[in-house]
Amino acid sequence: MLLVQYLGLAAVLFCLGVYGVIARKNGVMILMSVELLLNAVNLNLIAFGAAYDTAVGQVFALFVIAIAAVEVGVGLAIVLLIYRNRSTVDFDQIDELRG
Amino acid sequence: MSCGVDGSMTRHPWVIPLTAALASVVILFFGTRLPKRGAELGIASMAMGVALSAWLAVEWITGSGVPAVNQHVWFRYGDVNVDAGTLVDGLTVMMLVLVTVISLLVQIYSTNYMKNDRRYTHFFAILTLFTAAMEWLVMSANTLQMVFGWEVMGLCSFLLIGHWWEEKSNVHAAMKAFLTTRASDMGLVVGVIVLFFAAGQSFDVVELNTLALADGIPHGLLLAGAVALFVAVVGKSAQFPLHTWLPDAMAGPTPMSALIHAATMVVAGVFLLARLFPVFAQAFSIGDIGNDLGGLNPIAVIGSITIVIAALLAFVQHDIKKVLSYSTVSQLGYMVMAFGVGAWTAGAFHLFTHAFLKALLFLGAGSVSHVVHGFDLERDMGGLRKSMPVTHVTFAIGSAALIGIIPLSGFWSKEQITAQAGANGYVLFQVVALVGTFLTAGYMTRCYYLMFWGKHRGSSHPHESPLTITLPCVALAVATLLIGFLEAPALGIGLFSEWVAPAYLPAAEIGDRSTIDLVFVTELLIAAAGVGLAACALTKGFGPRSLAQRSAPARAMYGLLSNRYYLDWLYDRLVVNGIRRGLSWIVHWVDHNLIDNLVDLVGRSAVGTGVLVNRWFDTGVVDRVVNGTGGIAHRSGSALGHVQSGKVQRYAGVMLGTVTFVAVLLTAMR
Secondary structure (H helix, E strand, O other), rough: HHHHHHHHHHHHHHHHHHHHHOOOEOOOOHHHHHHHHHHHHHHHHHHHHHHHHOOOOHHHHHHHHHHHHHHHHHHHHHHHHHHHOOOOEEEEHOOOOOO | OOOOOOOOHHOOOOHHHHHHHHHHHHHHHHHHHOOOOHHHHHHHHHHHHHHHHHHHHHHHOOOOOOOEEEEEEEEEOOEEEEEOOOOOOHHHHHHHHHHHHHHHHHHHHHHOOOOOOOHHHHHHHHHHHHHHHHHHOOOOOOOHHHHHHHHHHHHHHHHHHOOOOOHHHHHHHHHHHHHHHHHHHHHHHHHHHHHHOOOOOOEEEHHHHHHHHOOOOOOHHHHHHHHHHHHHHHHHOOOOOOHHHHHHHOOOOOHHHHOOOOOOOOHHHHHHHHHHHHHHHHHOOOOOOOOOOOOHHHHHHHHHHHHHHHHHHHHOOEEEEHHHHHHHHHHHHHHHHHHHHHOHHHHHHHHHHHHHHHHHHHHHHHHHHHOOOOOEOOOOOOOOOOOOOOHHHHHHHHHHHHHOOOOOOOHHHHHHHHHHHOOOEEEEEEEEHHHHHHHHHHHHHHHHHHHOOOOOOOOOOOOOOOOHHHHHHHHHEEEHHHHHHHHEHHHOEEHHHHOOOOOOHHHHHOOOOOOHHHHHHHHHHHHHHHHHHHHHHHHHOHHHHHHHHHHHHHHHHHHHHHHHHHHHHHHHHHHHHHHHHHHHHHHHHHHOOOHHHHHHHHOOOOOOOHHOOOOOOEEEEEEEHHHHHHHHHHHHHHOOOOOOOOHHHHHHHHHHHHHHHHHHHHHOOO
């Protein structure tokens, strides 16, 4: 069983995702990074599910995939609207919530 | 649970909401193509609802009197089956009859009232859906199902209040109603979930009630659940301090106000109290089913506060719909208080009688305002009794019933609340109920007098409304005249308690007061005194406004009332601004200025209470508090500004850092 290897791959993917979420400027790239995060988690779920010989991990992964699809739908719609309103998707320039 | 002898309607009452819901969908999509633009379908579905409810009522009355539950598995997870189904008992039947009859009359009325409206079809679709949601709610066999009906009604009220959304104030009123009820709806969800686990993973209403009665639920959990549910009741049934949405809901068309105030929406909160009464009674130790008598509980206190403050507010309103709407708030206070003092039957009976008479009053007010083209009591109305005889007589019957004049329906129900409060040892609340009767008599006399007596002050030429408007009024007036006799202990009649009261109530509550006692006479005298005083004051020209010009305390009171106790203003400042820009202030406040500001706050609130009744509150204290808040916010804002950069990614970074920190900490601690 290659559990550790799978977990290692997931960790690498997760780090890439975190880097993307925090450091990328483009809204679309940030959303893609979020996808990386979710898929890293999926990988973990499936790896553990296989290691402990249960279907629960796969079931959860399926849930995550379904919700990720919804999340991307909503997220892209938001990015699209931001672009329409402000002609940019650079998240550095969007700081309406500044206190 | 169901026994084989149940009639077919008792086993399948879900047909009633289903017809209405289907009709609503069909109207929404195909209504504009129908010859009467969808109205005929709505009215047909309501008429069918009335017929089926009547059928159900006959089955119930001739039946065994055992609540009939029919459930099927809705979904299951793990070992837990969640059922969905119908519960038919006296309360369900009563509510169904009430909801369907009033909805039918309101829809008939709307065909004329909304005749030239551009969203006529849409209006009927939502009205029908509204009724369907209420019917669904009242026959729900479990609390999870109730949440659905409850929320759909919230949505429908939003859509109807904002029906004329071209005007911005209507949109605001709709938003206010939706958000206020929505916020308190969280209480329903929390309460349902708490009770689900408290009762050993069950949403079942009958099971919850049985368990609560048998002390099968730990008291702490029961209390938590009941408090959460009561928050939902306070919001939905417009109780103090969340009553402010209901008067603003007048922005919608009048028929919809009649529906909201009488049959749906606000009644849902009171219905929840009635449905889960054992839960509330055991949680708050309400003196009735096996608890000690007397004592305070939040339900009775909130209800009684609502009775008085709303009745006082009704005095200073110029808009007839606002008078009626504050009167609804006040009467809902009666119902809530009735459940708070353990008077189940009286509370449910008041719900029943009030629904008919309030629908009647709203439809009457709509009839008048339709003719004089306005809602203002002092500018548009007056002297209408000759030109609108039918509306006048029906409205007078409604007002007299609301005031509590024998033998109209409102008298019997209100008198029973008062008597039962005394019998259960709640003398304080009995007094509040009597004060409420007095105030009700005052403001309703004022409203009625300003509408129909004196000289006509408007510029229109009043004439009687057409048959489609007067017919529902007459039907409701007849109902108001008669239904009081369903439960008239003084005459030895107790049909309502026989049919509707649940089996767990003690026999004493259902009562055999077959004599005319002190409460009976006092109630009548107080109502008469209220009417007499108000009539004297009005004929001599003593309105609340002219009184305010004469004496300083009256002026202060008038100011307080016409500003609605500054509650809206307070919510605006406190909640809205608090959320909008108070967040950084709170962090700073807790960090640095806690003690400083505490002293400051105590001082300010002392000053505040001192001059609360005065307009000084507005200029002197509040401005200073606001300025102080602004100053503190400014200072702390610049200190904490770099935290709230508005840059989402920085937030994400902070979040990641925190999570990592906590993870490391937890790992280290193991």
